[in-house]
Amino acid sequence: MSGPTAADRRTAAALLRTHGQTYAEEAGIRLRDTPQPLYRLLVLSCLLSARIRASVAVAAARSLAAAGLKDPRRMAAAAWQQRVDALGEGGYRRYDERTATQLGEGAELLLASYRGDVRRMREKARGDTGHLREVLREVPGLGPAGVNIFLREVQGVWPEVHPCIDDKALQGARRLGLPEDPRILAGLVERRETPHFAAALVRAALDRAVVDDVVDDVRRAQER
Incomplete structure (x- = not known):
C-alpha cells in the first residue's frame, strides 16, 4: 500500500485550517x-x-x-x-x-x-x-x-484510543480523495491534531460544502 502524497498532506492541512474544530470545542468543552x-x-x-x-x-x-x-x-x-x-x-x-x-x-x-x-x-x-x-x-x-x-x-487525552478514524470519517476522506486507511490518515497530521482532523473528516462526510472549502483553500495556498 502506497503512502500519502504531497497532495494528501496539502489537503489535510487545508482541512484542518478550514474545519479543524472538535465538537467538544464547539460546545465550549476544554477537554x-x-x-x-x-x-x-x-x-x-x-x-x-x-x-x-x-x-x-x-x-x-x-x-x-x-x-x-x-x-x-x-x-x-x-x-x-x-x-x-x-x-x-x-x-x-x-x-x-x-x-x-x-x-x-x-x-x-x-x-x-x-x-x-x-x-x-x-x-x-x-x-x-x-x-x-x-x-x-x-x-x-x-x-x-x-x-x-x-x-x-x-x-487526544486517552492515548490508547489513537488513532480513531471511524467509518464516517473515512467517508469524508473518500470525498476529499485522501487515503482510506486510518493509520495512513492519522499520519497526515501531528498526533495532537488527530481529534481535530477526525472531526473535520466527519464534517466533510456530512457536507459537500466542506470539500469545496478545502479545494478553494488549497488553490489559494498554491497561488500565494
Whole structure:
C-alpha cells in the first residue's frame, strides 16, 4: 500500500485550517483527562447520537452546562423537567423528553457503578478499545455512533484510543480523495491534531460544502 502524497498532506492541512474544530470545542468543552470535561463530552456524544443536526446537539450541550448540569451528581439531582427545559433552550426539542430521561439514568449509572468518574470506565477497559466500546454502550442513549464520537474526541487525552478514524470519517476522506486507511490518515497530521482532523473528516462526510472549502483553500495556498 502506497503512502500519502504531497497532495494528501496539502489537503489535510487545508482541512484542518478550514474545519479543524472538535465538537467538544464547539460546545465550549476544554477537554482534559479530568471528570467534568469527560462527563460533558459523554453527554455531548449522547446528544449527537440522535438523528438531529450537530449544531443543535452542540447548542443543547451548551444549554445543559449553562443550567449547571456539568457533572453526573447535578444531572441526577436535577428534576426531569429541568433537563427537558435545558434541552429545549438549546433547540433540542424533537427528542427532549426521551433524552432528559436517558441523561438522568446515565448519570445515576455513573454514580452507582463508577463513582461519577468517566475515567473509571477507561480503567475497566484496561487499555482494550474494543472493551471500552462495550463499557461505553452501558450508558443509556449512547449508541454505536455516539461511542465513535466520544472516542474520536477523547483520543487526544486517552492515548490508547489513537488513532480513531471511524467509518464516517473515512467517508469524508473518500470525498476529499485522501487515503482510506486510518493509520495512513492519522499520519497526515501531528498526533495532537488527530481529534481535530477526525472531526473535520466527519464534517466533510456530512457536507459537500466542506470539500469545496478545502479545494478553494488549497488553490489559494498554491497561488500565494
